Amino acid sequence: MEFKLTPEQEMLRDTAREFAEKEVEPRVEEIEKTRKIPEDLIKRLFELGFGGIIIPEEYEGSAAGHLARAIILEEIAYSCPALAFTLQIVHLGQAPLIFHGTKEQKEKWLPDLAKGKLIASCAVTEPTGGSDVMGIKTFAKKENNEYVITGRKCFITNVHLANIHGVLAKSGEDPRHMTFFMIEGDRPGVKPGREENKVGLHGCNTGELILDNVRVPVENVIGVEGKGLRVALTAITNVGRMGVAATGVGIIRRCLDEAVKFANQRVLYGQPISRLQAIQWLISDIYLRYETARLLLHRAAWMIDQGIRADAEVGMVKLTATEGAAECASKLSSILGAYGIMEEYAAQRLLRDAYSLIPAAGTNEIMRIVISRKAFERAT
Numbered sequence: 586m587e588f589k590l591t592p593e594q595e596m597l598r599d600t601a602r603e604f605a606e607k608e609v610e611p612r613v614e615e616i617e618k619t620r621k622i623p624e625d626l627i628k629r630l631f632e633l634g635f636g637g638i639i640i641p642e643e644y645e646g647s648a649a650g651h652l653a654r655a656i657i658l659e660e661i662a663y664s665c666p667a668l669a670f671t672l673q674i675v676h677l678g679q680a681p682l683i684f685h686g687t688k689e690q691k692e693k694w695l696p697d698l699a700k701g702k703l704i705a706s707c708a709v710t711e712p713t714g715g716s717d718v719m720g721i722k723t724f725a726k727k728e729n730n731e732y733v734i735t736g737r738k739c740f741i742t743n744v745h746l747a748n749i750h751g752v753l754a755k756s757g758e759d760p761r762h763m764t765f766f767m768i769e770g771d772r773p774g775v776k777p778g779r780e781e782n783k784v785g786l787h788g789c790n791t792g793e794l795i796l797d798n799v800r801v802p803v804e805n806v807i808g809v810e811g812k813g814l815r816v817a818l819t820a821i822t823n824v825g826r827m828g829v830a831a832t833g834v835g836i837i838r839r840c841l842d843e844a845v846k847f848a849n850q851r852v853l854y855g856q857p858i859s860r861l862q863a864i865q866w867l868i869s870d871i872y873l874r875y876e877t878a879r880l881l882l883h884r885a886a887w888m889i890d891q892g893i894r895a896d897a898e899v900g901m902v903k904l905t906a907t908e909g910a911a912e913c914a915s916k917l918s919s920i921l922g923a924y925g926i927m928e929e930y931a932a933q934r935l936l937r938d939a940y941s942l943i944p945a946a947g948t949n950e951i952m953r954i955v956i957s958r959k960a961f962e963r964a965t
């Protein structure tokens with residue numbers, strides 16, 4: 586068993602760390618205030634090869650894999666969770682094609698997705714169908730060689746940034762008959778709707794996707810007609826949940842560093858508060874959460890890179906990293922006293938960002954269900 590990163594992974598981590606420190610960190614205040622991620626930062630993600638990190642080389646991606654992806658997302662999230670989340674959904678938008686696309690579909694779309702000429706959203710959730718995916722109402726009616734799709738998606742990340750959308754729709758009488766489509770943003774009847782105001786992850790846009798009698802050729806179906814739920818779930822599990830988790834791990838590491846720095850500087854009773862055992866316990870809790878979540882993250886990413894099914898392991902890290910991020914940001918806020926709720930300090934932003942991660946890509950109640958399935962399987 587090897588716990589060391591490869592030289593290539595170390596190099597990627599260092600590149601991501603330098604990018605985050607020098608180019609992202611100085612812009613965080615601007616992003617928080619304007620609630621917009623500057624276009625040049627999105628462009629840089631692609632210039633550095635981070636946009637195409639899980640796209641195979643034959644389709645012009647950097648093909649570094651899921652562990653490398655987790656490492657760079659952690660680095661970016663350390664400085665700006667909202668930018669890491671935007672990037673992770675860029676990858677989620679590519680995932681249905683990577684896992685289930687035909688050679689022709691990959692050749693058609695992946696090179697442009699790797700370069701950032703195309704950005705895809707992944708639109709599954711609807712007002713009537715979040716955890717209960719069967720509750721979605723978007724319907725795709727087949728007419729000869731086309732589908733006509735109508736519906737309204739909500740809480741879709743990057744929907745106002747994307748120019749192509751991955752969409753899950755019902756497509757038959759059986760409620761489980763669903764099909765996954767790639768829908769170009771310039772097709773008549775496609776338009777982003779309302780933009781949401783989240784408490785955290787400011788700048789990372791979330792909103793509605795409206796589909797009004799959109800005509801899509803059968804060539805845009807990803808995977809098998811009627812089996813779209815599998816396409817959506819593979820992408821959400823291996824890429825969406827992992828990206829949420831990696832963002833959480835970045836938040837926890839930031840909480841750790843901010844906590845140690847403050848505890849060493851703040852003097853009470855004639856000595857730094859780092860000498861108080863109560864503060865040491867809070868810091869050791871944060872450190873433990875960081876190590877646990879990061880190890881779970883790397884193990885699950887390694888499994889995905891090896892092609893091993895990792896639903897439960899992904900559920901474990903998504904739960905640990907997001908609940909951990911919220912807990913650690915809350916502990917950081919306690920250590921800071923009143924400074925913990927002041928806007929000049931990162932603690933309040935980290936807390937808001939951490940809370941925003943919790944329902945994303947499936948709530949933690951759903952993660953517990955996924956984990957328990959494996960627990961029961963093991964026992965039989």
Ligand SMILES: Cc1cc2nc3c(=O)[nH]c(=O)nc-3n(C[C@H](O)[C@H](O)[C@H](O)COP(=O)(O)OP(=O)(O)OC[C@H]3O[C@@H](n4cnc5c(N)ncnc54)[C@H](O)[C@@H]3O)c2cc1C
Binds near residue numbers: 710714717791950
């Ligand atoms: C930041 C962010 C980004 C997102 N980005 C996207 C995106 O890009 N694309 C997309 O399609 N969606 C996206 N979503 C939506 C997200 O996937 C849903 O919010 C999530 O699946 C939960 O659905 P819901 O909000 O409708 O909650 P509901 O499903 O209504 O859940 C309500 C409550 O019931 C609980 N619950 C539900 N079912 C069960 C059960 N069987 N057992 C126990 N408890 C249960 C839930 O855990 C929760 O506590 C995003 C959400 C967030 C917050």
